[in-house]
Amino acid sequence: MSSTAGLSTSSHTNSVNRNPNKFSRTRSKAASVLSKRPTHECFGSIVTVEVGPEKRSFAIHKDLLCFYSDYFRAAFNGSFKEAAEGKISLPDCDAKIFYIFNGFLYTRELCSEAGKTGLELSSTTLSELWVFGDVHLVPALQNLAIDCLIGRIQTLGSLLNTKIPYIYRRTVAGSPLRRMAVDWEVCSPSVTEDNLSCWPRIGLIELAIALSSKQAEHRSFRTLLQSRGKCYYHVHSEGEHC
Structure with missing residues (x-):
């Protein structure tokens, strides 16, 4: 393995202009389970x-990148x-987010440049990362990020409404x-005007629909998770599951 693979380096080479729509979605081959x-x-x-307007350069094993990403x-x-x-250029991508993704490729873990990992990430x-x-x-x-996000909001008792x-x-x-x-807000013990003030109109509609169909036994987000199973919020390739 090259000592440069998976590490960020400074570079001032010209980027490749990319049409964000040209790499179309096909039947998924990417690994969806760790x-x-x-x-x-x-x-x-x-x-x-x-990556980014500063063109921060990451050297990565091609087939490893392709293994995880269609x-x-x-x-x-x-x-x-x-x-x-x-070579590919991602001018609109945040280099700090790509750094975590780059590390994920090699470790299957989430770690920021500041050394924060998993649930420690904001x-x-x-x-x-999910986006x-x-x-x-x-x-x-996506699946690891949302698992950590769920764990974080359960620990802290709130989702970052901003x-x-x-x-x-x-x-x-x-x-x-x-x-x-939506499910977290529906199961929140105290839905207030302040909580909902940042939600867009379509989000409020989805909240209203979810509230109208909320089952009595799902009084908490934890019981809702238990009833649905871990994969409910996951994205899986055909034939794969946790």
């Missing part, structure tokens, strides 16, 4: 990912310029992250 591990064949050639598999194994050059960071995984088709990252507008801007109707946020 028990499915990459083989030694995934640690061969290395590609470069330039997005990067399409980019590096197709007929696009990125495949020929072995609700903001965990939400942004990154959604955009770049990394289901295993992230609700972000969640609704960056997800589609029915997404697991939206459903989790």
